[in-house]
Amino acid sequence: MxxxxxxxxxxxxxxxxxxxxxxxxxxxxxxxxxxxxxxxxxxxxxxxxxxxxxxxxxxxxxxxxxxxxxxxxxxxxxxxxxxxxxxxxxxxxxxxxxxxDSITQININFTHDVCYQGLFELEQSLDEEKPIGLKHLGAWSTIYEGLSNLPEPAKTSWFDFDHFYSDTSFPSIMPDVFATAPRRVMDIGANTGKFSYAALSYQPEVELHLVDLPIQLNVARQNLGEQGLLERAHFHPTNLLDKSLTLPDNMDLIWMSQFLSCFSEDAIASILQRAAQALVKNGQLLIMDTFWDRQQYDIASYCLINTSPYFTAMASGNSKIYESTDYIRLAEAAGLKLQTVRDGIGYCHSLLRFVKVD
Incomplete structure (x- = not known):
């Protein structure tokens, strides 16, 4: 592209x-x-x-x-x-x-406050496929375990970076999410609950199932509670790196946004297999992410490609910004068929729509 x-x-x-x-x-x-x-x-x-x-x-x-x-x-x-x-x-x-320019400032703050010191450890992180640089922020095995407890200014810069890219996309994709009138929707990688809030507010009859690490779901629970939306929200604390853990079943639709890039290909394959098992017949999986191979302009691809070393040194040690073809290949192996691709969402997102193949 x-x-x-x-x-x-x-x-x-x-x-x-x-x-x-x-x-x-x-x-x-x-x-x-x-x-x-x-x-x-x-x-x-x-x-x-x-x-x-x-x-x-x-x-x-x-x-x-x-x-x-x-x-x-x-x-x-x-x-x-x-x-x-x-x-x-x-x-x-x-x-x-x-x-x-907001995006320039957010990128500078993210690079300096979150990544700069840890990137000194990139060589060892690549060799061991572990986020060795994370020790400069806290004693966690991955950054996701400590997001709510990151020291300042790293915490503010991380969430500004994450939300800047995702928040511009959520308002425009609600018609895509509810195109098939799903009643049971699962938000995997719910983070602070921003997508779940948007979905619950958009469709008053939908039931949302949030899946993430316990510390993240605590924040999402608080945020949804403040909006009076807990009645239709269900929380499932899950470490998806544990391949023995299954997902809640009978889902009409599963949503993942800027989530799979947090994992290695092997882990992504496992998550997609479990997601497919959690869907009803003809259920759908929607993946919204930032794919460097689907950007209209080189500047966007440049920014995305050079975000990958953060995942190595600071986040997980073995994840990155992927090409869309990587997700499609892994999803098809899990029994999911690509239906549509929509580009140009927000600043640099694309939406992949898969259907469960029986």
Whole structure:
């Protein structure tokens, strides 16, 4: 589905070497640009407009030393965040993105607050397929066990990142969810209950079964309780990594959103097999996720592909952002037949609809 390539087929030696240096110094550039944003340098330049400001003028405010300004703004200059005009630093378009674009800011916060320290352990995490970097946030075997207890600012940044991508999608998919008039719906990977809340609010007769780890369901129970929706909500604390645990049966429809990417292919295969067993005849499974191979623009694929190392170092050690063909292959092996695919949901989601094959 991609219309462009990430890089030209033929890249000159000099250009290639420059791109390689951007990789080598990437973490340093990241920290300097983040500092310029967080400490107000970029906002000050934005306020100055196209005239820009000299280092001397900015230092006179007392907010930053000349040393800090020169060091940070020179790195920003090299990254295209600012440019120089007759000795004046002026905010460039990439700088405006850092300063005003929500998705850029959420991605920066997520990378810094959740991933940055742990990614130092990526090599060992890949070798052992365990989230070795998670120790920088807490003593859990996976990040999902500790989401509600993450230290700040990691907790806020994690949920902002997760909800930013999923919340933009939920309002538009309710007609898809209830296209077959399901009465018993199971939300696997219910997290804080946002989908369940949307579904219960949309269809007053539906019965929702929430499946997730106990600590996550406690949050979902509280959230649904505050909305007066507990009467039609049923909670099933389940560690889906335990392949011996079955799912509640006789479900008309099973929903999974940004869930399977938390697991290895082997675990996904097991979850899909159990999901198929939980469905009634002709029951349906809907999977909404962010597939890097189904994005219209390379920028979206780039962001998704480079989220995968977080799953390795911080989340589970053996999961990633998958291609849609991976899910389709594993679902078909579990006795589920792909019916439809809908792309372009929210920022970067696709919806796969499967039916149980008898």
């Amino acid at each position: 991609l219309n462009k390539k990430f890089s030209p087929e033929k890249q000159g030696a000099f250009a290639a070497r420059f791109e390689a240096q951007k990789i080598a110094f990437g973490p340093i550039v990241f920290q300097c640009v983040r500092y310029a944003w967080k400490r107000g340098m970029l906002q000050t330049l934005a306020d100055a407009g196209n005239e820009g400001l000299t280092v001397e003028t900015m230092a006179a405010s007392g907010k930053w030393t000349s040393y800090a300004l020169k060091l940070v703004l020179e790195t920003c200059l090299s990254a295209g965040v600012v440019y120089l005009r007759e000795g004046h630093y002026v905010l460039d378009k990439a700088g405006y993105c850092v300063l005003t």
